[in-house]
Amino acid sequence: MQGPRPVVLSGPSGAGKSTLLKKLLKDYENIFGFSVSHTTRQPRPGEVNGKDYHFVTREVMQKEIDAGEFIEHAEFSGNMYGTSKGAVQAVQAQNQICVLDIDIQGVKNIKKTDLNPIYISVQPPSLDILEKRLRDRKTETEESLQKRLTAARVDLELSREPGLFDLVIINDDLEKAYSELKEMLLEEIKKTQESRKS
Ligand SMILES: Nc1nc2c(ncn2[C@@H]2O[C@H](COP(=O)(O)OP(=O)(O)O)[C@@H](O)[C@H]2O)c(=O)[nH]1
Numbered sequence: 059m060q061g062p063r064p065v066v067l068s069g070p071s072g073a074g075k076s077t078l079l080k081k082l083l084k085d086y087e088n089i090f091g092f093s094v095s096h097t098t099r100q101p102r103p104g105e106v107n108g109k110d111y112h113f114v115t116r117e118v119m120q121k122e123i124d125a126g127e128f129i130e131h132a133e134f135s136g137n138m139y140g141t142s143k144g145a146v147q148a149v150q151a152q153n154q155i156c157v158l159d160i161d162i163q164g165v166k167n168i169k170k171t172d173l174n175p176i177y178i179s180v181q182p183p184s185l186d187i188l189e190k191r192l193r194d195r196k197t198e199t200e201e202s203l204q205k206r207l208t209a210a211r212v213d214l215e216l217s218r219e220p221g222l223f224d225l226v227i228i229n230d231d232l233e234k235a236y237s238e239l240k241e242m243l244l245e246e247i248k249k250t251q252e253s254r255k256s
């Protein structure tokens with residue numbers, strides 16, 4: 059049976075993907091489910107293994123990739139990130155809309171699969187604002203911040219490719235950005251709510 063269409067949220071680090079996603083998952087607890095990626099980066103304070111990410115070593119992750127357990131994987135800012143088949147299946151088994159938070163390499167690789175998600179790019183109003191938000195978040199060292207800003211420039215450039223995204227959200231005012239996200243997903247939300255009733 060074909061479940062609801064997944065949703066891909068992409069865009070530069072610090073653009074506001076996690077913030078928007080957390081609001082969505084809170085407001086529609088049963089409707090959306092997060093695809094928990096694997097990563098080799100260190101957990102940040104407050105991040106929970108198995109909830110925010112599966113935090114793994116490079117060796118373990120590479121073994122699982124070689125065993126064909128991943129839909130896509132990429133190197134970002136010196137760490138590996140990837141979506142396992144199990145991560146998406148776990149959400150789809152609950153008949154929830156699966157939301158993936160992945161970088162632009164992930165977007166390009168997912169396009170080669172039959173997942174058929176809705177592709178949304180979340181972007182900052184400017185690079186200066188992005189830098190300020192990343193600094194204020196206080197999660198990065200100067201080195202990782204600079205890597206993220208370099209990746210952000212590449213991301214914003216590649217994101218201009220026509221047809222790559224179904225929607226680009228400029229996250230200036232958070233509530234406005236959230237409204238645009240909900241508006242885009244309204245049809246899938248309704249369908250999922252309806253299917254719960256029958
Ligand atoms: N390709 C791919 N990218 C991912 C995956 N999980 C997270 N990312 C991306 O990796 C980048 C860094 O994520 P993270 O270290 O959590 O930093 P943050 O986005 O600044 O909070 C972001 O652009 C994420 O969208 C994944 O499974 N696959």
Ligand SMILES: Nc1ncnc2c1ncn2[C@@H]1O[C@H](COP(=O)(O)OP(=O)(O)O)[C@@H](O)[C@H]1O
Nearest residue numbers: 071072073074075076077191195229230231232
């Ligand atoms: N519209 C906004 N206005 C001001 N700050 C924001 C806005 N959206 C997100 N932020 C803040 O910017 C930082 C980066 O957001 P985050 O959701 O972590 O980005 P991402 O998941 O894309 O890396 C966080 O500290 C968050 O609270």
